[in-house]
Amino acid sequence: MPNRESRDNPAFRMSRRKMMKGVAAVLGALALPDKDASASVWESFFQKNFREMSKPELEKVLARLEKEYSKTYGKAVKVRATPHIEGVSYGYGLDLSRCIGCRRCVYGCVQENNQSRDPQIHYIRVLQLDKERGVDLEHAEHYYNPSKVPEKGHFYMPVQCHQCENPPCVKVCPVQATWKERDGIVVVDYNWCIGCRYCIAACPYGARHFNWKKAGLPAAEMNPETHYLGNRPRPVGVVEKCTFCIQRVRNTPGRYPACVEVCPVGARKFGNLLDPESEIRYIIENKRVFILKEDLNTRPKFYYFYAT
């Protein structure tokens, strides 16, 4: 398991503070809390990487975050750290013969995952493509806005994090703030991310997004059911991405990701790749399936398919 390796790897033990001081000196913006900062700011500054925390340490951190978020958003916010389910590896299917490009998924995702409305952050981008050209990303259009979809002669291809088995974004992270979980979900520890954005450059799917500003997230719309590695409010200056709705899918029974639930045409499919009875396995075994940019050997677990 790469997780194990990185944990035992001395580089992983390297202090992020040291790293940050180096970076900060170069940028001329030392990121230490100022001298009147509250206790909780200092606590979060000295917090360990998620994967290094003991259970009591993690519980303390979750409690601190719950308190902080509940105060900010004026409601009882839950921050869980539900672990992976044994024997589960998540896979996602997208039926290109059904998708009509309506973007219900884009906004369903924003709502569920507490993305910033303004400035706008979308984890899902829907590409409009020409039927004649096929999957030709050079000619993709994602600002299409006709009165009705689908439009004649076009098909639609939503793109989001592909939860690669071999994720290039993870490899380039200088501080191990992002990694692949045992169930295949690629996550970010927002408290550990230094915002260098190497991962954004490394991702061939444009699936990672940077928080330039404080999230414009109206308190009334804030989803209080959160996961530490998922949809909890993110600090400014970190990278975020789709996690297959980790806060929903890691339960038994677990809900479908929000984008699957909201899709009006049923083009989005989700399940356990290790379960022969799952709809995702049926698709892989019985339909015409392809993955995006296969030649890069990223081995996505996001399968595009044609049901017809």
Place this chain on the structure above:
Amino acid sequence: MKRDRLRHGFVPGMAALVFCVVAGVASAAPLQDKGSAAKPHAADAPERQFAVPTPPFTPGIFPCSECHKEMKPNPTRRTLTEEHTNIVLNHAQGQRWCLDCHDISNRDKLRLVSGEKIGFGESFRLCGQCHGDKYRDWKVGVHGKRTGMWNGEKQYLLCVHCHNPHDPRYKPIPPMPPPTRPENVK
């Protein structure tokens, strides 16, 4: 199962597992026969109960018998003028008439070619008579949509939640707004 799928970047460790699974055996072994190698996939399962939401009727129209039990059924193909005037068949209409699907004597039921009467909660069986491929995919959650829990109880949307049985082509809908163009981001 198509061989060429091997090329589609499937996790090699898992490939062995996947390709030894029997896909599409036609035998109707009982569903609870867990673990047996020749177990048919759910798509081949014999008829079973599918949890579905209530049919999407226009409010007030059901039960149909409210009006129809007093009426003499009229099997003549015609343009309806008194009632249901909004229903215009655009679904293999040349060959078909209302009473191929709706039971003539009990209007609260649908009718299969076999003569079996079924409730509106099972209308997928009616559609399945002619759209066997879609029905098969629907049962495993691939055509249409299941809601609920990915690893637990699921509900199935009926075909008629998405397709008007009288005019079934999926109707275009307005898209949600496009993303902000980078040059417009403040």
